[in-house]
Amino acid sequence: MRYWLAAGLALLAGFGPGTGPAAAQSSTLDAVKARGQLQCGVNTGLAGFSAPGEGGIWKGLDVDICRGVSAAIFKSADKVKYVPLTAKERFTALQSGEIDVLSRNTTWTMSRDTSAGLNFAGINYYDGQGFMVKKSLDVVSAKELSGASICVQTGTTTELNLADYFRSNKIEYNPVVFEKLPEVLAAYNSGRCDAFTTDVSQLYSIRLTLGNPKEHIVLPEIISKEPLGPAVRQGDPQWANIVRWVLFAMINAEELEITQGNVEEMKNSKNPEVRRLLGVEGEFGAGIGLDNDWAYQIIKLVGNYGESFDRNVGAGSALGIARGQNALWKNGGLQYAPPIR
Amino acid sequence: MHRQPPNHASAFSANSAFNWVRANLFSSWSNTLLTLLGLWVSYFVIWSALEWAVFTAVFTGEDGAACRVPGAGACWPFVVAKFKVFMYGRYPVAELWRVNLTYILAIAGLVPLMWPGVKGKLWIAVYCFVVFPILAYFLLTGAEWLGLRNVPTSRWGGLLVTLVVACVGIAASFPIGVILALARRSDLPLIKWSAIFFIEFVRGVPLVTVLFFASVMLPLFLPENVTFDKLLRALIGVALFSAAYLAEVVRGGLQAIPRGQFEAADALGLNYFQKMGLIVLPQALKLVIPGIVNSFIALFKDTSLVLIIGLFDLLGIVQQAVSSDAKWFSPQTAATGYVFAAFVFWIFCFGMSRYSAWLERRLHTGHRS
Numbered sequence: 150m151r152y153w154l155a156a157g158l159a160l161l162a163g164f165g166p167g168t169g170p171a172a173a174q175s176s177t178l179d180a181v182k183a184r185g186q187l188q189c190g191v192n193t194g195l196a197g198f199s200a201p202g203e204g205g206i207w208k209g210l211d212v213d214i215c216r217g218v219s220a221a222i223f224k225s226a227d228k229v230k231y232v233p234l235t236a237k238e239r240f241t242a243l244q245s246g247e248i249d250v251l252s253r254n255t256t257w258t259m260s261r262d263t264s265a266g267l268n269f270a271g272i273n274y275y276d277g278q279g280f281m282v283k284k285s286l287d288v289v290s291a292k293e294l295s296g297a298s299i300c301v302q303t304g305t306t307t308e309l310n311l312a313d314y315f316r317s318n319k320i321e322y323n324p325v326v327f328e329k330l331p332e333v334l335a336a337y338n339s340g341r342c343d344a345f346t347t348d349v350s351q352l353y354s355i356r357l358t359l360g361n362p363k364e365h366i367v368l369p370e371i372i373s374k375e376p377l378g379p380a381v382r383q384g385d386p387q388w389a390n391i392v393r394w395v396l397f398a399m400i401n402a403e404e405l406e407i408t409q410g411n412v413e414e415m416k417n418s419k420n421p422e423v424r425r426l427l428g429v430e431g432e433f434g435a436g437i438g439l440d441n442d443w444a445y446q447i448i449k450l451v452g453n454y455g456e457s458f459d460r461n462v463g464a465g466s467a468l469g470i471a472r473g474q475n476a477l478w479k480n481g482g483l484q485y486a487p488p489i490r
Numbered sequence: 491m492h493r494q495p496p497n498h499a500s501a502f503s504a505n506s507a508f509n510w511v512r513a514n515l516f517s518s519w520s521n522t523l524l525t526l527l528g529l530w531v532s533y534f535v536i537w538s539a540l541e542w543a544v545f546t547a548v549f550t551g552e553d554g555a556a557c558r559v560p561g562a563g564a565c566w567p568f569v570v571a572k573f574k575v576f577m578y579g580r581y582p583v584a585e586l587w588r589v590n591l592t593y594i595l596a597i598a599g600l601v602p603l604m605w606p607g608v609k610g611k612l613w614i615a616v617y618c619f620v621v622f623p624i625l626a627y628f629l630l631t632g633a634e635w636l637g638l639r640n641v642p643t644s645r646w647g648g649l650l651v652t653l654v655v656a657c658v659g660i661a662a663s664f665p666i667g668v669i670l671a672l673a674r675r676s677d678l679p680l681i682k683w684s685a686i687f688f689i690e691f692v693r694g695v696p697l698v699t700v701l702f703f704a705s706v707m708l709p710l711f712l713p714e715n716v717t718f719d720k721l722l723r724a725l726i727g728v729a730l731f732s733a734a735y736l737a738e739v740v741r742g743g744l745q746a747i748p749r750g751q752f753e754a755a756d757a758l759g760l761n762y763f764q765k766m767g768l769i770v771l772p773q774a775l776k777l778v779i780p781g782i783v784n785s786f787i788a789l790f791k792d793t794s795l796v797l798i799i800g801l802f803d804l805l806g807i808v809q810q811a812v813s814s815d816a817k818w819f820s821p822q823t824a825a826t827g828y829v830f831a832a833f834v835f836w837i838f839c840f841g842m843s844r845y846s847a848w849l850e851r852r853l854h855t856g857h858r859s
Contacts, residue, residue, distance in 0.1 A: 234800050
């Protein structure tokens with residue numbers, strides 16, 4: 150009896166603190182390579198960001214990050230196992246090693262980046278709270294919403310942001326609050342209020358569920374910060390670098406006007422920045438433990454950031470989200486990637 | 491009511507339907523009022539349902555644009571376009587025959603098993619509970635040595651997942667439940683208290699918690715990079731959960747068996763297993779058929795809770811389709827999808843309850859008559 154107890158305790162001790170950190174020390178890149186597959190946590194279904202399309206193939210802006218990482222490592226964008234996660238599961242899935250990358254419209258906040266054990270690798274979509282109004286109101290800016298009644302879901306940060314924004318701009322408004330999103334929508338639809346507010350990415354998909362989407366516009370003002378981006382486990386800087394530079398490579402490619410279509414010709418470009426990105430010059434792949442053509446593979450198999458944006462959420466998709474803050478810094482947006490040199 | 495009131499002479503000699511209506515629906519002013527109110531409400535409900543589902547519904551279209559017409563009702567082309575996804579999830583299209591074959595094999599076993607009067611029940615039961623599960627396992631997950639491509643459970647979805655969770659849950663929870671019920675009435679303290687502890691512990695936590703534990707907490711206890719299938723985790727959770735409830739239903743049946751039956755079995759010199767298997771359980775289980783079926787129906791509907799851990803049962807896959815496919819967004823897409831899911835659930839649950847009612851009538855050879 151005593152022997153059994155001792156053996157059990159030894160087993161527990163071996164399983165407990167012993168294996169956890171030791172396993173975390175080993176390189177995620179090596180584990181992914183050995184497995185031959187990247188495990189990527191995505192949303193269970195969010196239009197434009199991650200959704201299974203025809204034939205069950207996952208598509209979306211967040212999915213393209215997974216595909217980019219897969220392309221950089223395996224020279225194939227399809228060596229990804231997608232793990233659909235609910236909002237509650239996502240962090241434990243990353244901590245427990247069920248996934249290697251979390252690319253699931255997750256807002257980058259300080260507490261998540263520090264104490265929750267996550268490392269954010271970048272921002273692939275700048276979201277934020279915005280307004281939708283009926284076109285017939287002839288409003289082109291949120292500042293013109295003086296005296297308007299605004300539909301909002303109660304008990305959310307959305308409601309607080311709304312109050313802050315109008316107070317700081319000294320504009321009068323009438324909040325019309327509801328418990329649930331469908332009620333808010335019904336009220337807006339029936340003309341109970343002039344404007345409707347929530348995160349912009351959501352406004353665009355909600356717009357499609359209204360009777361006639363063309364009768365509604367999303368105003369340009371963004372009144373809160375919801376930076377969404379991919380995250381990895383803390384404790385493996387090399388892996389975080391890989392995911393970060395996959396995103397940066399896509400953004401740099403757009404800036405240098407390298408597309409899926411012209412990437413082959415661009416290899417002969419005289420521009421040293423293009424040559425460095427595509428691995429014609431320099432040894433930048435070695436810095437993240439990958440081959441030198443890592444970025445070339447991403448652009449060839451997935452495309453640059455602009456292409457991914459257009460195809461999934463932008464003008465080329467049903468959602469039709471304007472680039473806005475997600476335009477390149479050159480075009481007045483916030484998307485900016487450090488140079489490769 | 492549009493009919494003319496008959497004259498006094500023929501009032502009592504009119505056809506019997508008229509008399510029935512008069513006697514049952516219009517016997518007093520209050521009944522008349524209630525009848526009219528009932529008619530008005532059902533007219534209102536039925537008419538608006540029909541108006542939504544048929545008269546103003548959209549039946550053809552390539553995408554959501556067809557359903558974005560003002561005043562349009564149900565968006566049926568969405569259900570048509572997504573039908574395969576709703577039934578099989580992301581199961582590879584080229585392999586769908588394997589799922590269909592599994593269904594056929596299941597029906598081939600279940601129908602003779604549930605049809606009284608078919609001979610050789612023992613062999614059919616062996617097929618259903620031993621041969622079929624093994625066949626189904628290899629058919630659905632794949633077996634390279636048989637030339638069947640491996641299909642990971644992450645690609646399963648829709649009605650397939652609902653049926654897998656429900657059937658495995660029912661098939662596994664029934665024997666476990668019976669054993670737990672017998673264990674709880676056992677004279678051996680260790681067995682008795684273990685059964686009580688398990689049953690009361692499981693009944694004390696909601697299924698959502700069990701599923702969350704299986705999907706979120708369990709991986710944290712396992713060493714890193716050791717994960718086992720999410721669907722399997724959910725299956726174990728669901729089976730153990732419903733076993734605890736079933737155990738209490740069966741225990742109710744056991745308690746209703748008169749003491750004399752136990753004593754008579756003892757007097758015949760039967761051992762414990764003969765006594766339970768031949769005398770007590772057949773009577774006890776017959777008594778609690780409604781309770782057992784109730785548990786099964788509840789289990790069938792509870793399967794949709796797996797959507798909170800990122801598995802896509804029928805409801806989960808409908809929810810995913812209505813929230814993620816921008817091509818089909820329209821005011822009525824979501825409602826249409828949910829109505830379809832409700833209808834499929836209703837078919838199965840109603841079928842189960844009808845079967846149990848029929849079985850109960852057939853087996854009503856009771857000792858109380």
